[in-house]
Amino acid sequence: MNPLVTKKLGFFTFLSLILVCIACVFPLIWMLLISLKTKTQALDPSMWIFTPTFENYKAVFENRHAMDYLSNSAIVVIITTVISIFIGGMAAYGFARFEFKKKENRAFWVLSLRMLPPMASVIPIFVMASLLGILDTHFVLIICYMLFNIPFTIWMMRSFFEEIPVALEEAAFVDGATRFQVFVRVILPLATPGLIATAIFCIINSWNEFVFALFLTSSDASTLPTTVTLFLSVSGVVWGEMSAIGVVTIMPVLIFAMVVQKYMIRGLTFGGVK
Numbered sequence: 001m002n003p004l005v006t007k008k009l010g011f012f013t014f015l016s017l018i019l020v021c022i023a024c025v026f027p028l029i030w031m032l033l034i035s036l037k038t039k040t041q042a043l044d045p046s047m048w049i050f051t052p053t054f055e056n057y058k059a060v061f062e063n064r065h066a067m068d069y070l071s072n073s074a075i076v077v078i079i080t081t082v083i084s085i086f087i088g089g090m091a092a093y094g095f096a097r098f099e100f101k102k103k104e105n106r107a108f109w110v111l112s113l114r115m116l117p118p119m120a121s122v123i124p125i126f127v128m129a130s131l132l133g134i135l136d137t138h139f140v141l142i143i144c145y146m147l148f149n150i151p152f153t154i155w156m157m158r159s160f161f162e163e164i165p166v167a168l169e170e171a172a173f174v175d176g177a178t179r180f181q182v183f184v185r186v187i188l189p190l191a192t193p194g195l196i197a198t199a200i201f202c203i204i205n206s207w208n209e210f211v212f213a214l215f216l217t218s219s220d221a222s223t224l225p226t227t228v229t230l231f232l233s234v235s236g237v238v239w240g241e242m243s244a245i246g247v248v249t250i251m252p253v254l255i256f257a258m259v260v261q262k263y264m265i266r267g268l269t270f271g272g273v274k
Contacts, residue, residue: 028250035243042239056244064230064241066248073223076138077206080145084202085195087146088153093183095154096161097169107158114151118211121147126215136217144212149202156201160194161187200260207253224249 034042036052060066095107125144126135134140164187172182188195213223224245231242 031243056240069224081202084149088150092154092157145206156198160191
């Protein structure tokens with residue numbers, strides 16, 4: 001190919017990527033700008049130059065109790081991730097190592113649970129939670145989040161376990177190790193990159209979940225994503241405080257993703273190179 005044509009194609013590709021990145025990041029930048037404006041300035045979209053104020057952030061923490069919602073999110077996400085990794089990891093190991101009747105059909109059935117839209121299951125879950133008296137509790141959210149985290153964990157971890165040579169397990173059996181000891185002392189350490197990558201996705205999925213948290217909680221166990229509904233009223237939308245709580249919701253996950261980015265890439269490429 002002509003070097004000039006290649007250079008032009010490279011330039012247009014670079015320009016296209018820049019435009020796509022701007023389009024993706026612009027809503028976040030716009031939300032950040034509104035969160036730093038006063039109530040009057042927030043109603044004027046043409047105002048780009050202004051004196052930043054942190055009154056909206058002060059209001060959401062002092063008047064809207066954002067710290068309580070933040071702690072609820074942290075509690076639910078941590079417990080959900082730990083349990084999902086434990087249960088899903090063992091199930092994934094079973095799918096990776098054992099042969100049983102209709103294994104692939106059952107594996108697809110597990111995946112189909114992940115395909116179920118939250119809105120299709122939230123109403124029956126609401127009725128059952130109401131009868132059991134566990135509405136507006138951390139427990140009901142943990143159970144619901146596990147419904148879509150465990151199938152995801154099984155399918156992620158199964159591929160990682162399949163990449164580990166069976167000969168390592170056989171050597172451990174020869175030394176007298178039990179199946180559970182092999183799983184804990186041999187398999188899990190070798191699958192640590194995949195384990196970390198799976199945990200990262202479970203954390204992000206649980207943190208951003210909205211439907212279950214909105215319908216199954218009201219005040220005591222509400223998470224950060226549900227707080228956006230607090231700023232909708234008959235008198236209008238409090239754009240400044242809503243944007244501030246949006247920034248507060250995004251920042252923990254954004255910082256977390258930046259910190260663990262290398263582990264995520266390492267986990268996703270685990271087993272890709274022989």
